[in-house]
Amino acid sequence: MTEGFDGRKRETLRRFAAVGAAAPFVGTASASDGDDANETREAIRGYVPTTPGAHFSKLRDDLRLGTGEAQYHLRKLEEAGAIESEKDADYRRFFPADRFDETDKRALGYLRRETPRGMILTLLRDPEATGADLASALDVSRPTISAAAADLEAAGLLDRSDGYALTEPERLLTLVVRYADSFDAETVAFADDAASLVAYDP
Numbered sequence: 001m002t003e004g005f006d007g008r009k010r011e012t013l014r015r016f017a018a019v020g021a022a023a024p025f026v027g028t029a030s031a032s033d034g035d036d037a038n039e040t041r042e043a044i045r046g047y048v049p050t051t052p053g054a055h056f057s058k059l060r061d062d063l064r065l066g067t068g069e070a071q072y073h074l075r076k077l078e079e080a081g082a083i084e085s086e087k088d089a090d091y092r093r094f095f096p097a098d099r100f101d102e103t104d105k106r107a108l109g110y111l112r113r114e115t116p117r118g119m120i121l122t123l124l125r126d127p128e129a130t131g132a133d134l135a136s137a138l139d140v141s142r143p144t145i146s147a148a149a150a151d152l153e154a155a156g157l158l159d160r161s162d163g164y165a166l167t168e169p170e171r172l173l174t175l176v177v178r179y180a181d182s183f184d185a186e187t188v189a190f191a192d193d194a195a196s197l198v199a200y201d202p
Contacts, residue, residue, distance in 0.1 A: 040065065041073050048083050048094050051182040053108030055091035103168070106155045107175055115140060115148045117183065120157075121190050123166050124173055130163065 043063055048054070051062070060070040074094065077083045084097045088109045095105060110116040118138040122129050129137070134145045152158035157172070159165045166172060173194060176183075180191035 040069065041077060044070075044073055044077060045082055049096040049099070050179075052095045052100065052179065053093045053105065053112050054182070055088070055093050055112070058112075059094060103156065103171065104175065107157060107168075107172055108179070110152060110155060110157060111172075111175060111179075111183065113148075115144060116152055117187065119145065119148055119152065119164075120166065120172055121176065121187065123164060124169060124176070124194065125190070127165065127169070128163070134164065 040063075044059070047059060047063060051059070054062070056070065056074070059065075059074075060067060063070070065073075074083070074085070078085060081097055083094055085092050085094050086105055086109075091109075093105070093109055093112070095108075100108070111120065115138060119134050122134055122137045126133070131142055131145050131149070135142050138145070149158055149160060149164060153160050157167055159167050176187060177191040177194055180187045
């Protein structure tokens, strides 16, 4: 049982380490850290740019790391300047260093939350969607939509002065399309249809 888990963990780390080894970021594990540390750190360096804005628990679970193990290597990579993190409510989200501005980071944080992401996708499809339309599309209550809309508005991503209007639809569309694989199947399907509309390039 343990052997099977360790095998899956090693396979996962190697897959992301291959991406990390090719990533144009500074900072790697030193030779004195050992092969396992190098592989784990390279895996994180590969994971973070393909899943920007992922919070600690998601990164840890996706890479099959222990909590202490993940904390240690993330701290080392931050100290080396390879990645950076931002506190987002109860989460700490990780990004490749010097890649995203603050608006991008806020947008990615909300795109990693199911209800705000669903609202953003719905409004990208139909900018005229009402609160009732959003609640129906996402199969949630109107109060849930209102609460998420207030958060998006506070983040500068939504204007509720006359309905529901995304303030930076091109930026959001680009982030959705570029990182669709790191969200969910619905986002991938949306991105397949929307890729030709992308104009913004952060």
